[in-house]
Amino acid sequence: MRIMRAEQFGLKREVEYGSPEQNEVVRTIVEAVRTEGDAALLKYTEQHDRVKLDAASLRVTQQEIEAAYAKVDAAFLTAIREAAVNIRAFHEKQMRVSWMDLQPDGTLLGQILRPLKRVGVYVPGGKAAYPSSVLMNVIPAQVAGVPEIVMVTPPATGGKEGIDPYILVAAAESGVKEMYRVGGAQAIAALAFGTATIAPVDKICGPGNIYVALAKRAVFGAVDIDSIAGPSEIVVLADDTADASYVAADLLSQAEHDEMSSAILITPSTKLAEAVAAEVERQLATLPREAIARSSVDNYGAALLVDSLKDGIDVVNQLAPEHLEVLTADPMSLLGLIQNAGAIFLGPYSSEPVGDYFAGPNHIIPTNGTARFSSPVNVDDFLKKSSLIYYSKEALMANGDKIITLARHEGLEGHARAIEIRLEKERGIQ
Structure with missing residues (x-):
């Protein structure tokens, strides 16, 4: 792991827009399916998955789901069920809730969710396959009431x-009834x-490779999407009180995701x-996904030296990382200074x-610096909001001339005349 001054490190990563060839492949596929x-x-x-199917075999059957339960171990089933309870309670x-506000003049304004x-x-x-991501996508949608x-x-x-x-088991435990092998x-x-087999949706969620990301970008507008997910990121802000073995392990927990993942101290x-750099090397030697994690650490990892924790937080806020761990003597005292981070983990036992x-x-969680303006997936992502306006006669008589003024200022005479x-008529003007 490289050790360098923070100001020597490139704080910005390029947004992944895909190569012209990748974009053309995606455009061809999307248009063909459409x-x-x-x-x-x-x-x-x-062609791409080397699996030959017919339309009748696209949908996963109940028998397959039942067979999947027979293949998973009991410890996994217990853990996934308890995790689902925690995720549901949080969300x-x-x-x-919807709300309405009745004004003294009889006007009713509100928002319907x-x-x-x-x-x-x-x-x-x-x-890798990620059953945990099934829960994280499905449960907030269920809490929102998506049928x-x-x-x-x-x-x-x-x-x-x-x-x-x-x-399959994670999906079934989350309550998903409709699953397709595509x-x-x-x-x-x-x-x-x-298609004839798969009915269209209102929103698409979930991570995928570059082709999935580009396809989500291509269909946005026809449907909503959650985000264009980039490689995983972790930043650990730490002082002398931190355990180097903890820090190294947490950095590698994200580096093992992908060669392009970012792990920064x-x-x-x-x-x-220096202790963390040595510990990263020691732990890499026995990590099953060593090749992936090593590529991540070598290309996108670093230990960045700053003059103070306050300077370190300035770097954190520039990076706007997906995951931020704060392993310092008093992490809670720094929380108010952190402006940009997708998820914040405080203290030595809050491992990512x-x-x-x-x-x-x-x-x-938002990646690639987008924590500056976006949030983790949440219940609001699955709700739509309608504004409610019931304007009373009294309110229109009091404010109509102002509305007309604004409409004519914008050159929209039809708007003005509607008022x-x-x-x-109410004033008796013929």
Whole structure:
């Protein structure tokens, strides 16, 4: 792990827009699925996933789900159920309600909250299968009241055996009733535009590879999306009180996700930086995903030296990391200074995986510096809001001329006349 002054480190990562070739592949797939439906869906599934299906076999059957339960161990089932309870309890606290405000003049203003009708959840395969991400997407939507939640996942997340049984069980435990064995850009297009087999959705959530990300960008507008997820990130802000083995382990917990993941230590202590660098090397040697984690650490990892913790927080706020751990003598005293971070973990026992799996807050968090303006997945992501206006005669008579003034200032005479005709009639002007 490199050790350097913070000012020597490039704080900005390039946003991933994909190569021209990747974008062209995605455009071709999305348009084909939009116009050809299931035929294109099956063609690209065979071409990219090496799995030949027909339309009748796209949907996961109840028998497959029951068989998946027989393949998962009891400890996993207990853990996933307890995690689901925690996640649900946390997100239930986010729920807001519709409201109305009756004015003295009889005007009624308000906001009506309604859940989206149908949401699609993408669960990736690739380097690993993530049952925990199923819970983090599905449960907030359920809490919001979404009546239809559909899951898509590549047909071979479990290798030759088909879909990973742990994904199927996690989905079933979350309450998903509709699941399809399809992935990649073709799955995103199917969710967005619909096919004879898969009905279209209102919103698509869930991470995926670059082709999934580009497909989500391509269909945005036809449907809503959660975000364009980038590689995972962790920043640890630490002082001399931090345990170097804890810091190294937490950095590697994110580095093992992907070669492009970012794992950064920020500290005023040269001694800690050197100890963590040595500990990272020691722990890498026995990490099963060593090659991935090492590439991440070598290319996107560093121990950044600062003059003080306050300077370190300035760097944190510039990075706006997905995950931030604060391992200092008094982490709570620094909380008010942290402006940009997707999730904040305070103290030596709040290791990032606590949030990934079990505590309750959502682990789908803004990446690539977007924590400057966006938030983790939450219940609001699955609610739509309608403004309510019941204007009384008294209010219109009192304010109509002001509305006319504003409309005519913008050159919109039709707007002005829509108000004027009412005022003239009520005032007896012929």
